[in-house]
Amino acid sequence: MQMSTERNPENTRFKILKAAFAEMHQHGFQGMRVDQVLSRTGLKKGALYHHFPSKQALGYAVLEELIEKRIRELWIDPLADFDDPLEGIYVLYERIGDVWSDEFFALGCPLNKLAQEMSPIDGGFRERIGRFFRLWQKAVSQALLQGQSRGIVKPEIQPDDCALFVVAAIEGALGMTKILGDKAVYERGKGELKRYLESLRLDIESMTNDSWEEE
Amino acid sequence: MQMSTERNPENTRFKILKAAFAEMHQHGFQGMRVDQVLSRTGLKKGALYHHFPSKQALGYAVLEELIEKRIRELWIDPLADFDDPLEGIYVLYERIGDVWSDEFFALGCPLNKLAQEMSPIDGGFRERIGRFFRLWQKAVSQALLQGQSRGIVKPEIQPDDCALFVVAAIEGALGMTKILGDKAVYERGKGELKRYLESLRLDIESMTNDSWEEE
């Protein structure tokens, strides 16, 4: 039975994480200042260095517990809900446009930002980010593979390559949106992503066997 | 008649620019240390602050005189050499794979890196980078438009949107290549880019009027 104004270690830790995320999203990991994170939370150095051994460890925690978690929830896990992976990818892309605020688009994808900044100079970040992108790619690839076995996706395409391109296109679109400073840029990418996805679809005419669900 | 070991202001300035670019490419602008740039060149503080009023001004100079210049030479200017813009975009993508070294791929696109890092926190960078990406997009868009008038590109597509997607896909592919740490990733994106580009091509069957060059 903890009182809200009194000590609550888990909540304190999470508050630090959120503040650190906000700072990293804006200034990058190197640009993030520990003092700034603290002033956001009202806490002091003692609190931060009690929960995290170093700034680097704090960065890793933000990456794994906030950034990767959110992307998994938004891009990876929901893929399994769709029978048609091509529709699934498109709908997820569309959904992000509704969920994210304009300010969030202006700051861009935090994972990509961290990747661009830290991959070349910190092995810990590089490994974690690389591992996660491989996971993401594999999830898309698996969905496409399943789409092939269901007679939705062309059998001659390479799911791995297509998944790579899809993830690249998503990150690229988010990047362009951030750079050009207009959420409409993201929306305009939607149609082109659809065009690419439809080019992966097995058209009815070229089908020899009959196998589809309802749609 | 300057001796190579003696004073040569233009050369000195360029040496600083190149060193600063290398540092920025690896550590980012904020991560770049003035002292490190200097030790790369063998020069001292006096030299740098004689040629550049501040670290920020040095960053702007690197962006405009090295980064944007190179991208213009590699991605924008050569577009005009192709009668078929779809082939042109593809060939340029292909050409980069041959020109850039593995180490350069590992460091990724310096413009995107700078954009991700500095856009949210520095108006000077934001404006310059935004302006340049608009230039790039417009160049691709113009090429596609010309392709339409030549009966190569489907008349119903929006050149602006497609150009946006092309640039996004290129940057995305470079980003994925950097993150996954394998130049092969870039090569594997080639085929998917081609698939997208071909989806923009006006197929012969659907043509009503006869208008093509040689090919």
Added chain:
DNA sequence: CCAATAACAAACCAACTGGTCTGTCTGTGG
């Protein structure tokens, strides 16, 4: 109820960082 420990606060510090200031040398126009 009482140590023992977890959860913080507050002051402090050494290293670093961009930038300045003064001085020196080199090339050059008159």
Added chain:
DNA sequence: CCACAGACAGACCAGTTGGTTTGTTATTGG
């Protein structure tokens, strides 16, 4: 040939930064 400005060197500095140390308070197991 010589004054003068451009091109740099080298020492110096104030502010910042991540991290530490010590002290204080709340929480909890026995």
